Amino acid sequence: MDFKRRNxxxxxxxxxxxxxxxxxxxxxxxxxxxxxxxxxxxxMEMEAESEExxxxxxxxxxxxxxxxxxxxxxxxxxxxxxxxxxxxLIFQQMDLDYYxxxxxxxxxxxxxxxxxxxxxxxxxxxxxxxxxxxxxxAPYFYVPAPNGFTNAHLAEFQRELNSAVLKDMRSNKxxxxxTVLAVDITKxxxxxxxxxxxxxxxxxxxxxxxRLIAPAKRLLEQGFxxxxxxxxxxxxxxxxxxxxxxxxxxxxxxxxxxxxxxKGKYRLREERSELQTGSKYPGKVSLCQYEVDVAWNDLVSxxxxxxxxxxxxxxxxxxxxxxxxxxxxxxxxxxxxxIQIASMVQRQGEKEPFIRTVFTLQSCAxxxxxxxxxxxxxxxxxxxxxxxxxxxxxxxxxxxxxQNFDLPYLLNRAATLKVNLxxxxxxxWGSKSVLKDSSFQSKQMGRRENKTVNMEGRVQFDLLQVxxxxxxxxxxxxxxxxxxxLQEQKEDVQHSIITDLQNGNEQTRRRLAVYCLKxxxxxxxxxxxxxxxxxYMEMARVTGVPLTYLLSRGQQIKVVSQLLRQAMKxxxxxxxxxxxxxxxxxxxxxxxxxxxxxxxxxATLDFxxxxxSIMMAHNLCYTTLLQKSxxxxxxxxxxxxxxxxxxxxFVKSSMRKGxxxxxxxxxxxxxxxxxxxxxxxxxxxxxxxxxxxxxxLKISANSVYGFTGAQVxxxxxLEISQSVTGFGRQMIEQTKQHVESxxxxxxxxxxxxxxxxGDTDSVMVKLGVATVQEAMxxxxxxxxxxxxxxxxxxxxxxxxxxxxxxxxNKKRYAGLYFSSNAEHHDKMDCKGIETVRRDxxxxxxxxxxxxxxxxxxxxxxxxxxxxxxxxxxxxLCNRIDISQLVITKELTRTAQEYAGKQAHVxxxxxxxxxxxxxxxFTHSTIWSSSCPNLYCASLNPxxxxxxxxxCC
DNA sequence: TCGCTCCCCTAT
DNA sequence: TGAGATAGGGGAGCGA
Numbered sequence: 009m010d011f012k013r014r015n016x017x018x019x020x021x022x023x024x025x026x027x028x029x030x031x032x033x034x035x036x037x038x039x040x041x042x043x044x045x046x047x048x049x050x051x052m053e054m055e056a057e058s059e060e061x062x063x064x065x066x067x068x069x070x071x072x073x074x075x076x077x078x079x080x081x082x083x084x085x086x087x088x089x090x091x092x093x094x095x096x097l098i099f100q101q102m103d104l105d106y107y108x109x110x111x112x113x114x115x116x117x118x119x120x121x122x123x124x125x126x127x128x129x130x131x132x133x134x135x136x137x138x139x140x141x142x143x144x145x146a147p148y149f150y151v152p153a154p155n156g157f158t159n160a161h162l163a164e165f166q167r168e169l170n171s172a173v174l175k176d177m178r179s180n181k182x183x184x185x186x187t188v189l190a191v192d193i194t195k196x197x198x199x200x201x202x203x204x205x206x207x208x209x210x211x212x213x214x215x216x217x218x219r220l221i222a223p224a225k226r227l228l229e230q231g232f233x234x235x236x237x238x239x240x241x242x243x244x245x246x247x248x249x250x251x252x253x254x255x256x257x258x259x260x261x262x263x264x265x266x267x268x269x270x271k272g273k274y275r276l277r278e279e280r281s282e283l284q285t286g287s288k289y290p291g292k293v294s295l296c297q298y299e300v301d302v303a304w305n306d307l308v309s310x311x312x313x314x315x316x317x318x319x320x321x322x323x324x325x326x327x328x329x330x331x332x333x334x335x336x337x338x339x340x341x342x343x344x345x346x347i348q349i350a351s352m353v354q355r356q357g358e359k360e361p362f363i364r365t366v367f368t369l370q371s372c373a374x375x376x377x378x379x380x381x382x383x384x385x386x387x388x389x390x391x392x393x394x395x396x397x398x399x400x401x402x403x404x405x406x407x408x409x410x411q412n413f414d415l416p417y418l419l420n421r422a423a424t425l426k427v428n429l430x431x432x433x434x435x436x437w438g439s440k441s442v443l444k445d446s447s448f449q450s451k452q453m454g455r456r457e458n459k460t461v462n463m464e465g466r467v468q469f470d471l472l473q474v475x476x477x478x479x480x481x482x483x484x485x486x487x488x489x490x491x492x493x494l495q496e497q498k499e500d501v502q503h504s505i506i507t508d509l510q511n512g513n514e515q516t517r518r519r520l521a522v523y524c525l526k527x528x529x530x531x532x533x534x535x536x537x538x539x540x541x542x543x544y545m546e547m548a549r550v551t552g553v554p555l556t557y558l559l560s561r562g563q564q565i566k567v568v569s570q571l572l573r574q575a576m577k578x579x580x581x582x583x584x585x586x587x588x589x590x591x592x593x594x595x596x597x598x599x600x601x602x603x604x605x606x607x608x609x610x611a612t613l614d615f616x617x618x619x620x621s622i623m624m625a626h627n628l629c630y631t632t633l634l635q636k637s638x639x640x641x642x643x644x645x646x647x648x649x650x651x652x653x654x655x656x657x658f659v660k661s662s663m664r665k666g667x668x669x670x671x672x673x674x675x676x677x678x679x680x681x682x683x684x685x686x687x688x689x690x691x692x693x694x695x696x697x698x699x700x701x702x703x704x705l706k707i708s709a710n711s712v713y714g715f716t717g718a719q720v721x722x723x724x725x726l727e728i729s730q731s732v733t734g735f736g737r738q739m740i741e742q743t744k745q746h747v748e749s750x751x752x753x754x755x756x757x758x759x760x761x762x763x764x765x766g767d768t769d770s771v772m773v774k775l776g777v778a779t780v781q782e783a784m785x786x787x788x789x790x791x792x793x794x795x796x797x798x799x800x801x802x803x804x805x806x807x808x809x810x811x812x813x814x815x816x817n818k819k820r821y822a823g824l825y826f827s828s829n830a831e832h833h834d835k836m837d838c839k840g841i842e843t844v845r846r847d848x849x850x851x852x853x854x855x856x857x858x859x860x861x862x863x864x865x866x867x868x869x870x871x872x873x874x875x876x877x878x879x880x881x882x883x884l885c886n887r888i889d890i891s892q893l894v895i896t897k898e899l900t901r902t903a904q905e906y907a908g909k910q911a912h913v914x915x916x917x918x919x920x921x922x923x924x925x926x927x928x929f930t931h932s933t934i935w936s937s938s939c940p941n942l943y944c945a946s947l948n949p950x951x952x953x954x955x956x957x958x959c960c
Numbered sequence: 961t962c963g964c965t966c967c968c969c970t971a972t
Numbered sequence: 973t974g975a976g977a978t979a980g981g982g983g984a985g986c987g988a
Binding site for chain 1: 971
């Protein structure tokens with residue numbers, strides 16, 4: 009749908025504007041490239057399966073929609089019979105959730121009342137779908153045992169807490185009889201602070217349901233009294249862990265891992281009608297081909313190594329809808345009908361979709377390479393599509409903005425038309441897909457209003473959401489994104505004529521169907537090109553969270569998952585800290601730049617993975633943080649701990665090795681392994697997986713620091729984060745001093761080296777050599793030499809040479825980038841300048857880019873001035889395409905926000921002048937200088953009219 | 961005109 | 973109840 013993408017911000021740039029005059033008759037002339045592509049799929053398939061006798065591209069009579077003969081490929085491959093006693097069941101787990109249900113005979117855990125049951129959905133190697141009910145895992149948390157507590161007190165404690173929680177419930181509609189299932193004494197240690205490696209008695213409190221943990225925790229914190237112990241407040245540990253994560257951590261399951269159910273250890277559910285209630289075993293409740301019950305401690309989880317790195321033949325469904333809107337009004341599901349739904353289904357790992365189909369309202373001429381299903385009633389169209397989804401049974405559902413547009417629209421439309429069988433899109437019988445509003449807020453992404461639709465067992469993987477998270481783009485329309493990544497455009501249909509096309513004939517509707525099909529096809533292509541599914545799967549495996557968390561949750565949960573896994577091995581428990589924003593802490597140093605244009609090579613030295621390596625080098629962790637009062641109490645000598653630049657104390661690894669350094673070492677060594685494997689691997693698909701993994705490992709390592717500094721988070725620790733940045737500040741300062749003290753004329757070098765700039769983990773050094781090669785050689789030597797002053801694994805590395813280099817200000821510079829070859833530059837590198845910022849119009853970015861090229865590549869500042877003047881004169885004479893003046897932005901922003909933005913042409917002039925002046929300047933010095941042509945173009949893209957103002 | 965705050969978006 | 977961090981340039985807008 010085009011409407012949804014028109015919602016925010018101006019529509020596409022000049023290309024579509026220019027084609028406005030295109031006549032509708034032109035369409036029928038020749039098939040588009042995309043149509044030819046579709047036809048090609050068909051040819052390939054005809055060859056491959058000529059015996060199947062399936063006429064894939066015909067218009068199918070609706071009555072035969074789901075007939076096994078006609079749409080054989082819709083269904084999953086036949087599932088061979090499974091004998092639980094002699095067959096093991098192995099599947100890749102893709103989605104994991106839990107529900108409250110009745111206990112199943114023969115399974116561990118509570119037998120009475122509602123019990124939490126974990127549910128895993130997955131796919132076998134042969135492409136069969138699996139739903140696995142996991143029984144017997146109950147939620148729990150810890151509190152420290154009070155002084156004098158013994159086994160004799162357990163029963164009393166449990167009874168008192170149980171009745172307190174029951175009393176606390178306002179209503180008890182589930183008729184819960186027992187809230188506290190068990191209380192046990194266990195030896196644990198808090199992970200916060202170092203306290204002499206002495207485990208203490210903790211009470212492990214097991215609850216009947218996940219939602220009972222919060223009240224139990226609250227009651228214990230508020231002050232709890234039992235037996236003759238005084239009323240006291242109990243600090244809760246691990247009471248804020250999602251139940252899914254709790255289960256995964258405890259059973260060593262990570263996201264998207266392979267699960268093995270050994271023979272004899274599971275039970276297969278049978279198809280059973282509602283009336284047959286005689287059996288003590290429940291029948292199937294899902295649409296999956298295999299549905300099984302297993303005890304939580306009987307399942308085997310395979311770490312993603314060796315053969316277990318493979319990926320099952322998942323079914324990925326991409327779809328797009330079109331609605332017939334009214335002129336100039338955003339379509340409303342209560343009024344405007346859905347006229348087409350295009351769907352493409354692809355198996356993960358295959359090149360092309362094997363199902364290409366479009367459901368249309370009214371007749372539609374055939375399209376070679378795709379199946380057209382025509383309906384005279386919209387109601388039937390919707391219902392059939394829902395049945396199509398259930399038949400195809402996809403593991404992953406994708407599309408462009410399906411989360412906030414297509415799915416909500418379909419649900420609302422189906423509700424309006426009373427298509428009662430529509431909203432069951434998940435894999436669980438009778439579980440209705442409902443629309444909910446949710447808002448997601450983070451400092452990183454700002455406030456995001458989102459809609460959610462539940463679809464148990466299917467992963468919703470909206471490509472737009474992926475792009476918003478992972479890529480900074482100027483525009484997020486499907487058209488712009490496709491052009492950016494695939495150099496391909498959408499089919500050319502203006503959204504304003506969609507209704508006209510629908511009301512035309514079967515040829516105009518065919519035109520619309522081709523457009524709709526392409527909109528379903530492009531997301532698949534993009535997912536493939538960007539390796540989204542593989543990368544996300546690897547991230548889920550590395551961090552241990554379910555795949556769905558990666559799109560629905562923030563960064564913290566990934567660190568929590570790893571931290572809990574590591575902590576469990578050492579019997580450490582994580583406290584629940586109350587979250588309140590405190591003082592900000594000091595961050596990194598940015599060395600005052602020696603602004604100027606440098607026509608000599610500038611070497612850049614970088615600390616690789618600075619913050620992770622600081623944490624590893626100095627053993628910074630929650631578990632090693634030492635309170636000053638504890639030094640004497642624990643009888644520590646000064647050799648046992650260090651004092652960080654911020655004055656915080658941490659014990660050395662000889663006393664206790666920190667969890668965070670351990671996690672980081674694992675991540676970074678796993679990354680080294682992945683990179684080594686990547687080099688050896690020849691299979692392109694496995695290569696993608698490994699590359700995805702090394703990327704996931706790198707990102708994960710870098711997010712550990714952020715987690716400790718997140719003051720509104722699960723476990724903030726400012727002592728760690730401020731010590732990390734403190735060390736960083738010290739190190740960059742020392743690096744500057746070391747380099748400038750050794751590389752001097754008096755030490756026999758050509759010139760006195762000068763650090764002209766540096767930010768956080770890098771320094772730019774003018775070494776005084778004339779060639780790039782010399783700068784590289786000397787840079788490498790300097791990096792190695794400086795590294796010797798720091799604790800491993802901290803390492804300063806030579807990264808690149810800039811030649812020439814234009815240093816405009818802090819965080820704003822440009823230069824030609826030489827990394828391996830001293831003869832040829834890799835690219836022109838621009839940082840912070842208008843060319844890389846998305847809040848400038850293309851004219852400004854292009855102009856500055858050209859000026860920088862003139863200055864840096866051609867070494868022709870006069871050319872830059874000439875170019876700038878030319879553009880300005882074009883601007884004044886209205887010779888600039890309006891699209892150049894419009895700031896195209898992501899659709900989440902409203903057009904009003906762009907109003908009043910200014911395009912600043914003068915910056916190009918400033919660059920040029922700066923080259924001449926080669927000295928420090930301010931805005932006003934340039935402004936008041938006698939520069940001949942300084943203009944400022946102010947524009948209002950909302951009205952799409954540029955207003956020009958002559959400033960000089 | 962200057963100085964200030966707020967906002968956006970970037971660098972690391 | 974869920975959200976990685978700080979540093980910093982530079983424009984817009986406002987008041988003195």
